[in-house]
Every structure is written in structure tokens, then in C-alpha cells.
Amino acid sequence: MSHDFAAYPIISSSYCSHTLKQTRMMDTQYFIVIILLCLGIIKVLLQAINTYRYRNKLPLPPSPTALPIIGHIHLLGPIAHQALRKLSIRYGPLMYLFIGSIPNLIVSSAEMANEILKSNELNFLNRPTMQNVDYLTYGSSDFFSAPYGPHWKFMKRICMMELFSSRALDSFVNVRTEELRKFLIRVMKKAEAEESVDLGEQLKELTSSTITRMMFREKRSDSGRREEVIKMVVELNELAGFFNVSETFWFLRRLDLQGIKKRLKNARERYDVIIERIMKEHESRNHKDVGGARSMLDILLDIYEDKNSEMKLTRENIKAFIMNIYGGGTDTSAITVEWALSELINHPEIMKKAQQEIQQVVGNKRLVQESDLCNLSYIQAVVKETLRLHPGGPIFVRESNEECAVDGYRIPPKTRVMVNVWAIGRDPNQWEDPLEFRPERFEGSEWKVMSEKMVSFGAGRRSCPGEKMVFRFVPLVLAAVIQCFELKVKGKVEMSEGTGSSLPRATPLVCVPVAREGIKSLFSLEQRSASS
Incomplete structure (x- = not known):
């Protein structure tokens, strides 16, 4: 009995430590779930706001699926004009891409280029500030x-x-x-x-x-x-x-x-x-x-x-x-x-x-x-x-x-x-x-x-x-x-x-x-x- 009682504090301490770790893990998982849930709700709300805001407006040009933060950078490759042409074959002569936080309209046909540079010339006379x-x-x-x-x-x-x-x-x-x-x-x-x-x-x-x-x-x-x-x-x-x-x-x-x-x-x-x-x-x-x-x-x-x-x-x-x-x-x-x-x-x-x-x-x-x-x-x-x-x-x-x-x-x-x-x-x-x-x-x-x-x-x-x-x-x-x-x-x-x-x-x-x-x-x- 004395031997068992002598071991008890150790067993009790290990058990408590294990339980504490499980509790912390559950708290972390719960915290992550809450964050993901909040992000999901924010995304849905933003989509709803955009849908309401632009409900009577024209759609944006076609666009591939973007990744968080980097947007479409992963699709560009080392030679951008070649990668953009491949994408345009699938998505068309007007394509909307995000390079990081920057929105880009990719133009891949002479007809669309001339519509932008001539028909809508006054709106596209500036170059972006880099x-x-x-x-x-x-x-x-x-x-x-x-x-x-x-x-x-x-x-x-x-x-x-x-x-x-x-x-x-x-x-x-x-x-x-x-x-x-x-x-x-x-x-x-x-x-x-x-x-x-x-x-x-x-x-x-x-x-x-x-x-x-x-x-x-x-x-x-x-x-x-x-x-x-x-x-x-x-x-x-x-x-x-x-x-x-x-x-x-x-x-x-x-x-x-x-x-x-x-x-x-x-x-x-x-x-x-x-x-x-x-x-x-x-x-x-x-x-x-x-x-x-x-x-x-x-x-x-x-x-x-x-x-x-x-x-x-x-x-x-x-x-x-x-x-x-x-x-x-x-x-x-x-x-x-x-x-x-x-x-x-x-x-x-x-x-x-x-x-x-x-x-x-x-x-x-x-x-x-x-x-x-x-x-x-x-x-x-x-x-x-x-x-x-x-x-x-x-x-x-x-x-x-x-x-x-x-x-x-x-x-x-x-x-x-x-x-x-x-x-x-x-x-x-x-x-x-x-x-x-x-x-x-x-x-x-x-x-x-x-x-x-x-x-x-x-x-x-x-x-x-x-x-x-x-x-x-x-x-x-x-x-x-x-x-x-x-x-x-x-x-x-x-x-x-x-x-x-x-x-x-x-x-x-x-x-x-x-x-x-x-x-x-x-x-x-x-x-x-x-x-x-």
C-alpha cells in the first residue's frame, strides 16, 4: 500500500498534465474553428454586400480561381506573356487576374485592345504608378x-x-x-x-x-x-x-x-x-x-x-x-x-x-x-x-x-x-x-x-x-x-x-x-x- 500511495502523486501529476494538454489542444482547435468560421462568415457577408452593391451592374471579366493573398501569381510562370496567352485560350480575350493585391485586366486580342485604346481611350490614357x-x-x-x-x-x-x-x-x-x-x-x-x-x-x-x-x-x-x-x-x-x-x-x-x-x-x-x-x-x-x-x-x-x-x-x-x-x-x-x-x-x-x-x-x-x-x-x-x-x-x-x-x-x-x-x-x-x-x-x-x-x-x-x-x-x-x-x-x-x-x-x-x-x-x- 505504501508503495502504491508513493506512486500516486506521480500518476496523478501525469494524468493532470495529460488532461491539461488535451484541454489546451481542444482550446486551440476550438479557437481555429472559430477563426475559420468567422472568416467564412465575413466572406459570405462580403459576397452578399458585393452582390447587393452590383446587383444591377455588369459582371467582371472571366477569371481563374485565385489563391488567398497571392491571387493568381502562381499561374504566371517565369515568362508572363506565354502563361497569359495559355490562360486566355481558356478564359477568353478579356480576363481578370489579381497579382497579389493588384487587379489586372488581361487583353489578348486586337479587337479588345482597340476597343480599350481607341473606343475608350480617354479612360485608359494613364500608366499605373510603379x-x-x-x-x-x-x-x-x-x-x-x-x-x-x-x-x-x-x-x-x-x-x-x-x-x-x-x-x-x-x-x-x-x-x-x-x-x-x-x-x-x-x-x-x-x-x-x-x-x-x-x-x-x-x-x-x-x-x-x-x-x-x-x-x-x-x-x-x-x-x-x-x-x-x-x-x-x-x-x-x-x-x-x-x-x-x-x-x-x-x-x-x-x-x-x-x-x-x-x-x-x-x-x-x-x-x-x-x-x-x-x-x-x-x-x-x-x-x-x-x-x-x-x-x-x-x-x-x-x-x-x-x-x-x-x-x-x-x-x-x-x-x-x-x-x-x-x-x-x-x-x-x-x-x-x-x-x-x-x-x-x-x-x-x-x-x-x-x-x-x-x-x-x-x-x-x-x-x-x-x-x-x-x-x-x-x-x-x-x-x-x-x-x-x-x-x-x-x-x-x-x-x-x-x-x-x-x-x-x-x-x-x-x-x-x-x-x-x-x-x-x-x-x-x-x-x-x-x-x-x-x-x-x-x-x-x-x-x-x-x-x-x-x-x-x-x-x-x-x-x-x-x-x-x-x-x-x-x-x-x-x-x-x-x-x-x-x-x-x-x-x-x-x-x-x-x-x-x-x-x-x-x-x-x-x-x-x-x-x-x-x-x-x-x-x-x-x-x-x-x-x-
Whole structure:
């Protein structure tokens, strides 16, 4: 008995402890059940409120099932435009998705894009404010992301009349010709050494050097500073496109989980120092180069100093605009030429037809020039077909100002509108054999009509002002490369897409260039030594 009684306190204590644990577990389970029940009731109440509130309103566009907190992020994948196209095949050309807390209308057909961008244009003239871009552009004081209004209209007029007009582009013909020749000489040296060349990298060097000289009229001796500017802008573009978690979820907006604010501040300060120094140099020499030619920066500084100007440009406006020019023109033009060459290598019959046209129009006694482009209709068709399948901007974004109706659906205010240009270019309802590379579909067709089917440069008032520049520069570079070289690769060129907002290739276009007959004589030893 004494032994039993001695053990009793232990048994009693264990029993009590076990009972206490069970009680706590039951309390926790009860608490969880209560929370879930409350959440369920709240959800039902919200649905009932929404049903009552919108009982006489149009429905939202179709939408897949969303997950709590993240919404539809899990459906996007690493290459968003491809994933969105797959979803649109199931849910239709208008689709409503939540990326975290942000509502998005996904547009995947030319008909719906034009209804939004033209029929309802006034409601979709603004781009959404994105924290990264807003900070880098000095509070959206640029042209690209500035809200629609007097400042934006003024900047658009500067673009169309001063910077990208035919007269302005004509003034930079020599710059583009010189940079193209230097690019061809670099590739020729690889051909003579029978070495492979990464055409993508060479094309990016060509486009960035061309834009830098057009923007600043930098001389050859300023190549070090040119590289400094290019490197800085590449970093800014990467930061602008960085996925900001804090912006995506409403409950994280006061936090900086990825430390991006510090990176943005550091990058913009360094950029500001570089561009301010260049601006002061231009001001000190009265914006005149040795030859008296004016750069894009000179034009902007003239407007900045003009006391009678319709609107006052600030230095921040100019710095932000320079960012726009680099961001919109460097990668996209180079990548478009790279995709066009990839398609031509994989379609030798199309390559041959394009080379025959160049031979008939230009011959092999001189290099192709911008003045030849009006007679190179097939080359132009190749570029347009490339833009259809491989648009430089696969997605562009707008935002609704007010609630409106599109195709029988209700679009709430402050909804981001993502126009999937990549999907529109592959829409079987618009294009015969949409996945086939067939430049012939653009021959004899009016570009204005065809561009409405592609929306490659946007539509309406907010369409891209650089379209003229693209159709001067891209076909010229493409024509020059295939006039001068045969591009040898093993097998076929891999056509997979990489990640990035400018639709890069997954793998670079590396090939061995072989100089075509009669072309070597066009490149003198003096020219080669001068460019080295």
C-alpha cells in the first residue's frame, strides 16, 4: 500500500498534465474553428454586400480561381506573356487576374485592345504608378510614365516635332551610318579570323553607341564616358523592372523587404552626377558640337532655357527623358534585329529572297543606305513579320481612371490593363498560320491597317513616338548584315525566349560570319584601323 500511495502523486501529476494538454489542444482547435468560421462568415457577408452593391451592374471579366493573398501569381510562370496567352485560350480575350493585391485586366486580342485604346481611350490614357519607375524618373517627371496632361502633351509634341520627326532623324543619318560601318568592320574581322561572333552583344553595342551619339553628339575620344552612361542606364533599367514584393501586397507597402529603396537611391544619385556633368558641359559650349550639329540633349536644353516656352522643362524632366530614350531604344532594336536574323537563318529560302532584293536595288559596289529602304519592300516585310512574332515589348500596361464597360464586362477604376502584344501577334482569329514566319503576308498591305492587328507600337495618343526611328534603323542594320555576310551555324537556331521585358532570346545568336563575294572591297584598311 505504501508503495502504491508513493506512486500516486506521480500518476496523478501525469494524468493532470495529460488532461491539461488535451484541454489546451481542444482550446486551440476550438479557437481555429472559430477563426475559420468567422472568416467564412465575413466572406459570405462580403459576397452578399458585393452582390447587393452590383446587383444591377455588369459582371467582371472571366477569371481563374485565385489563391488567398497571392491571387493568381502562381499561374504566371517565369515568362508572363506565354502563361497569359495559355490562360486566355481558356478564359477568353478579356480576363481578370489579381497579382497579389493588384487587379489586372488581361487583353489578348486586337479587337479588345482597340476597343480599350481607341473606343475608350480617354479612360485608359494613364500608366499605373510603379514605385521603382516613379523613383528613378524623379516622381514620374519623364515622358513614358508621366500622367496624361499638359506636361505629357508637351513632351509628346517635342518627340514628334523635334526629336523623332523626319527632319530630326535626317540630321543623324551620318551618325547611324558611321556606327553601322564600325559594327560591320568588327564582324568582318571575325570573318577574316574565321571566329564565331555573338551577334546579340555586337548589336547591343551598335544600338547603344548610336543612341548615345544621337543624344549627346559624343566624339570618338569620348568613348570611355559613353560606356559609363550605357552601363549606368542598363543598371537603371534592371532596377525599374525588378519585382517589388512590397508594392504587390497591400499589407507590405510600408516595408522594404528586399532593400530596393536603398539600391534605387544609390543608382539614381550616381546617374544624376553623370548626366548633370554632361548637361553642364553642353551648356558651357552653347550646345554646339565641332561641326555645329545639335544633339537631342541640345534641343532639350534649348527648351529648358527658353523663357517663352509653352511649358517649363526642369533638369529632372530632361534626365528622366534621357532614361526613356535609352530604355525604349537600346535593347529592343538590337533584339529585334537578332530575332530577324535568327528567323532568316532558319528559313534559307526567305534569306535568299531578301538578299536577292538587296542585290537588285543596291548591288555589291556599295553598302546599303537608309535612302534605299523605300525600295526594299521585302526587307521591310521581314521586319514587320519579326515584330509580329517577336515584339520588342511583349506586354504594355495602362490603367483605368474610372469604372467603364468593355465588351459587356465591368472594368473597375484603378485596374491595370495588360495588353499582351505577343499573344495578339499569334492570334489564329487574326492571322493565317500564325506561328509560321511568312513576310509575304505584309507585302502589298497597308501598314496602318496591319499595325492595328498587331498593336506593336500601342494605339491612340499614347502610342510609341519612336516608330519612325525603328523603321529606319532596324531594316537598315538587317539589310547590311545579310548584304555583307553569310551566317553559319550548326543545325538550326534555337528559338526559345528568355526572361525580360524586351523579349530577349534564351540563348545568344552565335554564328561564324563569312564575307559574301565582292564585299571585302567595301571595307578599306584605313577604315578598319580607324575604328579599332
